[in-house]
Amino acid sequence: MPLPFLTADRAFDAADDVALPYDDRDHWRRPYRPGPWRVGAAALMLLLASFVLFAAVIIGATGTLSSAGVVFGLAAVVIAGALRLLRMGAWVSANGVRQVGFLTTRTLNWQQVASVRTVQQPVRWLGLPRTVQGQALLLVRQGRSADPTQPLMTTHNADFLQREDAFDRAADAVEAWADEYRRG
Template identity: 35%
Template sequence: MGSHWVRPYTPGTGRWIVIGWEAAALALLTWASIRQFDLIGHGVRAVACVLAAVWVIGAWRILEHGVYVSPDGVLIRGLVRSRRMRWRDVAGVHLQQKIHKVGRWELQKDLTVLIERHDGATVNTELWAQGVDFHARPKLFRAVYQEIRNRHQSARR
């Protein structure tokens, strides 16, 4: 499958806020672990290195997170796994309105981009209107949705 993947949008500044937040949380966890277990010397270095490695890997995944397109298909990179689909396996690209329920309360109505496969299965993308990339840029969300649809339609021709 195509090796030239392009993310049709620039990541939002919210990603850097998340990465900073995670750095602070892991620094606090490091400090608490060192204090809790009375670590010294090599123990301190080991805990600090392990949690720093976790942060680097997590930060890299957060930065790479998103939807990528190529002439051959679509790549969805999540925090834990990635998924590739050829355009010929995609039946359609749609917007879906999601409602989050907590008990009897409805919290938020959100638009997400959903990919429908020919076998009837649907694949959630990492694109949602109120996410870190599009919260302050709603027009960009619609433009990205249209770009993915256009890529799919041109691949079908």
């Protein structure tokens, strides 16, 4: 079964001379593969969901259908959470940049973006309150007094922990998209 979200880095490896190697630029895409921490957490959530589904089948066979329905609903919530965890990250298209979080999604048109730059600063480790020194890709909006929003991605989030080369490639790709479409 093809998993298209795992092939983003291969497209950039194959087209090193082209900054934007995609034909359909209106389609939202993540310019990097999800990291092993994010994929591992989603796999553990799906493993938990399989046990909950098994429990729901047993409850449905031996108990009441309403209790089995509640447990099936709990499994559906866990599966939806795992899928949402895999969709988290920065997405780009010709229309703008989209930052997908677990519960929220923010989208900015390229005309609203003043600059996209990589800076060295304290960043959150795996999204936890603990901060470490790392790099962050910051997006500065137009009309703001150079006040950057939350970082699009960092070297210590679930996608790029222990993968600094992948962070550099992804940051370069997002900066290339910004340079291409902010002008137009």
